[in-house]
Amino acid sequence: MKKLTLIMLGLFVAAGLSVAQSVDTYQADTAHYRVTSEISKDHAQAVADRLEALLSLYNTYFHFDLSKLPAKMKVHLFSTRDRYDSYLKKVINETRDNYVYLHYTDAEKSELDGYYVSGEDLTPAAIHQNFIQYLRAFVANPPLWLREGFAVFFESSSYDPTFKTAIFKENLSWLETLKAIVTGKSPELPLNLDQLLSINVDTAKSHISVFYPQSWGMVWYLVNTPDKNRNRILWDSISALQPGATLEENDQAVRKAAFTWVGADALSSDFVAYVDSRKSFRGLVQDGMDQYTANKLDTAEEAFIKALNLQDSSYVPYYYLGLINYAKHNYQLAEYYYKTALDKGATKPLSYYALGVNAYADNKFDEAQTYLKLVSSLDSGNLKEKAQELLKRIQS
Numbered sequence: 001m002k003k004l005t006l007i008m009l010g011l012f013v014a015a016g017l018s019v020a021q022s023v024d025t026y027q028a029d030t031a032h033y034r035v036t037s038e039i040s041k042d043h044a045q046a047v048a049d050r051l052e053a054l055l056s057l058y059n060t061y062f063h064f065d066l067s068k069l070p071a072k073m074k075v076h077l078f079s080t081r082d083r084y085d086s087y088l089k090k091v092i093n094e095t096r097d098n099y100v101y102l103h104y105t106d107a108e109k110s111e112l113d114g115y116y117v118s119g120e121d122l123t124p125a126a127i128h129q130n131f132i133q134y135l136r137a138f139v140a141n142p143p144l145w146l147r148e149g150f151a152v153f154f155e156s157s158s159y160d161p162t163f164k165t166a167i168f169k170e171n172l173s174w175l176e177t178l179k180a181i182v183t184g185k186s187p188e189l190p191l192n193l194d195q196l197l198s199i200n201v202d203t204a205k206s207h208i209s210v211f212y213p214q215s216w217g218m219v220w221y222l223v224n225t226p227d228k229n230r231n232r233i234l235w236d237s238i239s240a241l242q243p244g245a246t247l248e249e250n251d252q253a254v255r256k257a258a259f260t261w262v263g264a265d266a267l268s269s270d271f272v273a274y275v276d277s278r279k280s281f282r283g284l285v286q287d288g289m290d291q292y293t294a295n296k297l298d299t300a301e302e303a304f305i306k307a308l309n310l311q312d313s314s315y316v317p318y319y320y321l322g323l324i325n326y327a328k329h330n331y332q333l334a335e336y337y338y339k340t341a342l343d344k345g346a347t348k349p350l351s352y353y354a355l356g357v358n359a360y361a362d363n364k365f366d367e368a369q370t371y372l373k374l375v376s377s378l379d380s381g382n383l384k385e386k387a388q389e390l391l392k393r394i395q396s
Contacts, residue, residue, distance in 0.1 A: 023083075025037065027044055029048070030049070032051075032055055032069055032073060033055075033073050033075060034074050035047045035074075035076075036074075036077065037077045037116075038083070038116075039077065039079055039116050046161075047075065048075075049164050051130060052164075053159055053166035054122075054127065054130055054134075054157065054166045057154070057166040058154065071107040073112070073133055073137055074108075074112065075111065075113070076112075076113045077113070077114045078113065079115070080115060083115065084113075084114075084115040098125055100129065101129040101130075103132075103133075103136045103140070107137065110137075112133050122159065124155035124156065124173075127151075127154055127155050127157055128152065128154070129151075131150060131151045131154050132147060132151055135147055138243060139243050139245075139250070140243065141246055142241055142247075143250055143251050144200070144247070145197060145199060145211075145218060146215075146219065146254070148211070148212060149215035149218055150219050152216035153171060153216060153219050154168070156168075156169040156170065156171035156173075157169060170310060171216075172278070172280045174212065174213040175278060176280050176282065176283070178213040178214065179275055179276060181213060182217075182272045183276060188209055189210070190210055190214060191214055192268075193264045194264070196215065197251060197254070198248075198251045200247065201247075217271070217275060218271065221271050221274050222234035224274075225270070225274055227270070230270065233258045233259065233267075236257050236258035240253045240254045240256070280310070281307050281311045281314075284303050284304070284310070285303070285304070285307050285314075285317060287303040288300045288301075288303035292324065301324050304317040304321050305317075305321070313344065314344065315341040315344035316341075318338075318341035318344060319337070321334075322338040322341060322354060326358050329361075331358055331359075332362075335358055338351055339355070348374070348378055349374075349375050349378045349383050352371045352372070352374040353372070355371045356368045356387065356390065368394060372387040372388075372391045375387035376391070
């Protein structure tokens with residue numbers, strides 16, 4: 001299946017501008033999307049399926065009546081970046097490296113456009129803008145903290161083509177930044193609760209470095225806190241949204257329905273405590289390393305496994321899990337982790353040495369010699385000396 005990157009822009013239909021018909025286009029319609037692709041019919045259908053899956057994921061939180069969607073949400077995908085740039089220059093006289101969705105009062109004029117990039121799937125920025133398209137299709141002017149907070153919240157989601165299902169994955173990319181802001185370790189001053197709940201576009205832009213982490217953080221906290229009364233704030237906020245209201249009217253409606261009964265100081269205090277209690281991938285890896293150094297293998301293993309649940313692209317947790325299982329004499333599992341670390345980019349001499357030592361401990365002497373000889377051929381320092389010493393021991 002071809003993969004894609006969506007580069008979002010808006011169609012200025014009212015101005016009479018249209019996509020140049022110099023290439024063939026293919027259309028796919030689903031219940032809620034109309035996707036036009038310059039790649040192929042299969043490509044258009046694949047994109048539409050992915051967007052339908054994401055919509056289903058979004059709606060598990062918002063519970064909009066999908067039958068009330070005013071019009072199918074439109075997407076157009078260009079075949080190349082050059083065509084995208086050329087078109088964008090015509091409609092807004094500039095190019096963009098990032099994603100953007102332009103919304104119009106007339107749903108028929110709002111459109112999400114993009115271009116195909118081989119080897120890439122829906123990116124976080126594309127999902128971000130796709131969520132905004134979904135939300136604004138039902139509520140024209142939702143509070144900015146709710147709109148952008150949820151858009152960031154969903155950014156790490158992925159798609160399973162076998163089951164045509166969107167899979168949510170917790171996005172903690174802003175966590176370290178947010179921690180620094182709310183604990184006073186950042187030079188950036190946080191927005192207070194009143195500012196966050198009533199922020200307008202211009203103010204959000206002028207405070208963008210704190211607005212994004214705080215808006216995501218508020219949504220993330222209200223979804224995940226074990227305090228059901230705090231969860232209720234979010235669901236009451238969503239229920240209070242009015243489809244045709246202005247931004248100011250929706251801000252006021254949400255505040256009245258969800259926040260008037262909540263003490264601002266108590267909520268802010270709980271929010272900061274929750275943020276400070278959560279660990280990012282980097283924080284969990286550091287905890288794991290510290291626990292391993294202290295020879296607390298079980299707690300170290302727990303930290304590294306939690307880190308992998310957040311992000312599985314780094315070799316570091318796998319390598320340390322190999323060390324931990326080697327220390328526990330779980331040699332087969334240690335081998336798995338070392339090999340995975342190698343596949344993820346761990347240095348070859350170090351990985352081969354670890355595999356050699358592990359094989360030696362497991363009485364797999366032929367395998368041990370193979371790995372240790374690789375170390376000798378790749379390293380000229382301390383690892384080579386250690387590998388040669390162990391080879392002598394095996395061969396003696």
